[in-house]
Amino acid sequence: MQILHREKVSLRLIAIAKKVIWWSDGTITGSNAALATRAGYCSEKTISREVTAYVDLGIFAVAFDWKRPEGEKFITIRTLRPSLPITLPAWIILPEGSDLSLDNSGPDLEGASLDNSGPDLEGASLDNSGPELLDNSGPATIDHMKGGADAA
Numbered sequence: 001m002q003i004l005h006r007e008k009v010s011l012r013l014i015a016i017a018k019k020v021i022w023w024s025d026g027t028i029t030g031s032n033a034a035l036a037t038r039a040g041y042c043s044e045k046t047i048s049r050e051v052t053a054y055v056d057l058g059i060f061a062v063a064f065d066w067k068r069p070e071g072e073k074f075i076t077i078r079t080l081r082p083s084l085p086i087t088l089p090a091w092i093i094l095p096e097g098s099d100l101s102l103d104n105s106g107p108d109l110e111g112a113s114l115d116n117s118g119p120d121l122e123g124a125s126l127d128n129s130g131p132e133l134l135d136n137s138g139p140a141t142i143d144h145m146k147g148g149a150d151a152a
Helices: 002-006 012-020 032-038 044-057
Strands: 060-067 075-082
Touching: 002 044, 012 032, 012 044, 032 044, 044 060, 044 075
Parallel strands: none
Antiparallel strands: 060 075
């Protein structure tokens, strides 16, 4: 949010992200109209500008796909994934005593396991390749999503 604030970009889209994200795969696929409605009935153009700004700042990674509903014309589907810029600016302030790392094991969990298969480990799979076998195991950055220098 520090990046958005400094760049004078609205927090509207980030505020509704929790409501519109598909938690099963970590994506946002709503149309501009749907997102505008969830954001308090603002204009679709406002949402479009904000999505563009978020992508330019590295807050979201965007991908486009095609879909053809039964008997209808092809439509473009936009998929947004939360992301981080490839490098955080020096002026970003993290909470005291914390550093940004890829360790998501949580606080005070010595010897924590990153196994997120749930309480029933029967047939557990640690395959985290994501939809369409997209490798999302590395850093979630714009450059990574586009297959850039930090991509696996």
